[in-house]
Amino acid sequence: MIKGYAVLDFVGKSVMDSYQGVTQFIQLVVDSLAEGFRPPLRIRETVQQLYFIAVQSLPIILFCVCFAAMVTILESSFHMKLVIQNDSMVPGFAAMLILRELGAVVTALLVTSRVGAGIAAEVGTMKITEQIDALRMLGIRPIHYIVVPRLIASVIGLAILTIIANLVCLFVAFLVSEIYLGFTSGLFITGLVRFIHFQDLVFSIIKGACFGFVIPLVSCHFGFLCASGAEGVGLATTRSVVASSVIIIILDFVLSFVFSFFS
Amino acid sequence: MIQFEKVVKRFGPRTILKELTLHVPAGEILFILGTSGTGKSVLLKTLVGLLRPDEGEIWIDGQEVSKFSEIEYLGIRKKCGMVFQQPALFDSLTVFENVAFGLRRHYRLPEAEIVSRVHSSLAAVHLPDASEKMPGEISYGMQKRVSLARTLALRPQVLLFDEPTTGLDPITTASVNLLIEELSRQFSTTSIVVSHDMTCALSIADRIIMLDQGRIVEEGSPDHMKRSQVPLVKEFLAEVVT
Amino acid sequence: MNSLVILNSVIDEIGSALLFFVNILKTLMRRPCSRDELFQQIWKVTMQSLVTTGLAGFFVGAIMAVQFTLQMREFGALGYLGGLATSATVREVGPLLIAFMLAGKVGAFTSAELGTMRVTEQLDAIRCLGADPLQEIILPRFLAIICASFFLLGLGLVMSIGGGILLGGLLAQVSVEEYLRHIPAIVTLSSIANGLVKCFIFAVILATVCTYKGYTTTGGAKGVGLAVVNTAVSTMVGIVVADWLTSFIADVAIRAFVGSPF
Numbered sequence: 001m002i003k004g005y006a007v008l009d010f011v012g013k014s015v016m017d018s019y020q021g022v023t024q025f026i027q028l029v030v031d032s033l034a035e036g037f038r039p040p041l042r043i044r045e046t047v048q049q050l051y052f053i054a055v056q057s058l059p060i061i062l063f064c065v066c067f068a069a070m071v072t073i074l075e076s077s078f079h080m081k082l083v084i085q086n087d088s089m090v091p092g093f094a095a096m097l098i099l100r101e102l103g104a105v106v107t108a109l110l111v112t113s114r115v116g117a118g119i120a121a122e123v124g125t126m127k128i129t130e131q132i133d134a135l136r137m138l139g140i141r142p143i144h145y146i147v148v149p150r151l152i153a154s155v156i157g158l159a160i161l162t163i164i165a166n167l168v169c170l171f172v173a174f175l176v177s178e179i180y181l182g183f184t185s186g187l188f189i190t191g192l193v194r195f196i197h198f199q200d201l202v203f204s205i206i207k208g209a210c211f212g213f214v215i216p217l218v219s220c221h222f223g224f225l226c227a228s229g230a231e232g233v234g235l236a237t238t239r240s241v242v243a244s245s246v247i248i249i250i251l252d253f254v255l256s257f258v259f260s261f262f263s
Numbered sequence: 264m265i266q267f268e269k270v271v272k273r274f275g276p277r278t279i280l281k282e283l284t285l286h287v288p289a290g291e292i293l294f295i296l297g298t299s300g301t302g303k304s305v306l307l308k309t310l311v312g313l314l315r316p317d318e319g320e321i322w323i324d325g326q327e328v329s330k331f332s333e334i335e336y337l338g339i340r341k342k343c344g345m346v347f348q349q350p351a352l353f354d355s356l357t358v359f360e361n362v363a364f365g366l367r368r369h370y371r372l373p374e375a376e377i378v379s380r381v382h383s384s385l386a387a388v389h390l391p392d393a394s395e396k397m398p399g400e401i402s403y404g405m406q407k408r409v410s411l412a413r414t415l416a417l418r419p420q421v422l423l424f425d426e427p428t429t430g431l432d433p434i435t436t437a438s439v440n441l442l443i444e445e446l447s448r449q450f451s452t453t454s455i456v457v458s459h460d461m462t463c464a465l466s467i468a469d470r471i472i473m474l475d476q477g478r479i480v481e482e483g484s485p486d487h488m489k490r491s492q493v494p495l496v497k498e499f500l501a502e503v504v505t
Numbered sequence: 506m507n508s509l510v511i512l513n514s515v516i517d518e519i520g521s522a523l524l525f526f527v528n529i530l531k532t533l534m535r536r537p538c539s540r541d542e543l544f545q546q547i548w549k550v551t552m553q554s555l556v557t558t559g560l561a562g563f564f565v566g567a568i569m570a571v572q573f574t575l576q577m578r579e580f581g582a583l584g585y586l587g588g589l590a591t592s593a594t595v596r597e598v599g600p601l602l603i604a605f606m607l608a609g610k611v612g613a614f615t616s617a618e619l620g621t622m623r624v625t626e627q628l629d630a631i632r633c634l635g636a637d638p639l640q641e642i643i644l645p646r647f648l649a650i651i652c653a654s655f656f657l658l659g660l661g662l663v664m665s666i667g668g669g670i671l672l673g674g675l676l677a678q679v680s681v682e683e684y685l686r687h688i689p690a691i692v693t694l695s696s697i698a699n700g701l702v703k704c705f706i707f708a709v710i711l712a713t714v715c716t717y718k719g720y721t722t723t724g725g726a727k728g729v730g731l732a733v734v735n736t737a738v739s740t741m742v743g744i745v746v747a748d749w750l751t752s753f754i755a756d757v758a759i760r761a762f763v764g765s766p767f
Contacts, residue, residue: 064742067749074752075597079589093576100572109605113737117613121730128726130351133313134410137345138365138417139337233726234617237733241609246560249602253564256571260676 092191123223162208270319344419546649566665588687619719
């Protein structure tokens with residue numbers, strides 16, 4: 001009996017907590033959008049953030065995406081041979097997978113773990129060292145000062161990163177299929193032309209921008225809620241990485257589902 | 264100048280401030296003493312709207328502010344300067360830019376005016392040469408003083424100190440306390456200092472308030488406090504270095 | 506010059522992480538940790554990540570179904586949808602994504618926890634009390650992450666099949682029986698072995714990196730934040746590289762012994 005109550009209590013509390021968290025998050029999203037259109041536009045800060053988010057993440061993203069592309073093409077070849085006893089379609093399929101899913105998602109997950117975690121740690125540290133209170137005392141709106149530049153930079157940055165990642169990924173896939181799997185470049189390009197349309201690239205960029213919208217907001221949300229002490233910062237960082245990753249995967253599914261009706 | 268009327272502040276099930284009523288006339292140096300966790304910092308943060316009270320009224324300069332929106336509060340915060348428990352300097356900016364931060368955003372001042380104000384603020388806290396350093400490169404006591412200079416640069420009418428000497432060594436503590444008195448008299452501000460340092464309170468306060476579990480248990484001039492029969496005050500007095 | 510310095514420090518990091526790994530193995534051989542502590546950690550890690558991996562698995566299955574539907578439609582081979590999506594998940598996407606999720610969740614949490622213990626001098630306190638932090642604190646967490654990742658992989662796979670069935674029905678009108686029928690034929694034992702090996706390797710990388718980063722944290726609250734960021738990033742890079750290596754080695758081995766990858 002008592003155990004039943006305890007379970008009920010636990011469930012009720014978690015539901016209430018997550019409800020509160022979600023409403024606070026929505027409030028943050030609304031506020032950031034409102035603040036985003038308020039002058040002054042802090043261009044220098046935004047460019048600095050763009051450098052941190054996009055330029056500094058580029059090497060690591062390219063590195064990972066190259067390996068991911070190689071694996072994708074090897075695995076596609078394996079599956080194609082298994083099902084239709086013929087792997088002539090492999091380049092086209094691999095390219096399609098890369099463009100539709102891999103490029104955007106892998107980029108976004110890597111950015112989450114690097115930039116998202118970084119933002120959460122930074123904002124959390126600002127919160128526990130009372131820098132955010134100090135901002136408010138000096139009459140600065142923290143959302144305008146902290147969230148907006150990161151948000152704008154991240155949306156632009158991820159859109160660009162996604163394009164670059166996709167192109168590099170395709171190029172690596174091309175190299176692997178030619179050198180290791182023995183396709184001629186003509187075959188590869190025929191496959192590309194047959195399976196890939198320009199809209200796939202557009203969808204991919206839209207995906208990247210959406211992920212770029214989510215990452216800084218989630219990180220700032222958990223940063224603002226950060227509890228004091230070393231433990232608080234670590235926890236805020238962890239939570240923001242997990243929440244962003246899950247949201248990215250769910251969002252990816254929703255977008256893929258919606259886009260599947262356009263192709 | 265500042266009035267609290269029956270202010271109540273709760274965090275979940277815990278009530279931190281219990282119908283607190285408090286009047287601070289202009290120009291006074293008021294010390295609020297109490298053990299850790301009795302709501303001293305909360306009291307300061309409710310005053311400037313960083314936290315909102317659940318009940319009661321707060322008057323600053325003849326305005327009831329507890330229902331103000333964040334934007335309306337900006338005007339109040341220009342009047343009130345707060346020095347935080349931690350230095351809370353922005354780590355990405357130099358000392359100079361930290362002090363100039365509020366000036367640049369609130370007043371359209373010519374650069375020369377900003378420079379002279381920053382330098383006079385830094386001189387007031389006896390740090391004339393630190394302006395090009397980063398916060399990480401100077402000692403904790405210096406960071407504390409820069410944070411005070413950042414607050415002074417806006418020429419506030421009210422100065423709020425949240426445990427200004429916690430975690431400092433005795434020598435720096437003495438110099439910070441001296442600064443508080445000096446600056447309050449020099450700029451003739453109303454000052455509220457939250458602290459647990461009875462020694463310092465007795466030497467520079469005009470009036471002292473003893474807070475315990477969200478209520479005022481004793482208040483009066485330093486001389487009055489010395490003769491107080493309230494147990495908590497006596498305990499604090501026992502710590503005083505004579 | 507600058508890139509040389511970076512390269513040097515990266516090699517340095519990898520080297521010390523490997524040494525740390527060897528130390529953990531040595532501790533494991535000589536002084537195993539208490540069984541209670543180990544089970545407690547496994548329980549903690551599993552429960553912490555249950556919802557996350559379940560959710561991620563479900564949606565990954567759904568995404569795979571959407572993508573394979575689009576591809577298989579070209580050939581009129583929608584019947585193979587279930588087999589293909591499941592095979593891809595078992596061999597590749599499942600282990601990879603579970604590892605990514607665990608890197609964000611367990612890896613970050615463990616390094617934050619150990620980092621906090623380090624900066625608040627708890628690890629030194631353990632040493633002063635005459636105990637070995639490697640044995641008492643690190644080893645149970647290290648083993649727990651490896652054990653738990655197998656449970657979570659299983660859960661993730663089940664959820665992803667669920668997600669695939671749902672979307673296969675919704676988008677391609679493939680019934681549940683149809684979806685499940687081809688799974689045994691396409692998902693061979695070697696595929697399952699492939700997935701398990703990958704899962705194990707990723708878990709070892711994750712466990713090593715997060716305990717190493719947490720154990721060597723310096724510099725207060727900021728340092729803990731930094732350790733968490735570094736853990737997530739280095740784990741992901743390590744996992745992607747290991748993924749390629751295992752796929753490549755498997756492919757080469759199959760070609761060498763069987764002739765063609767069947």
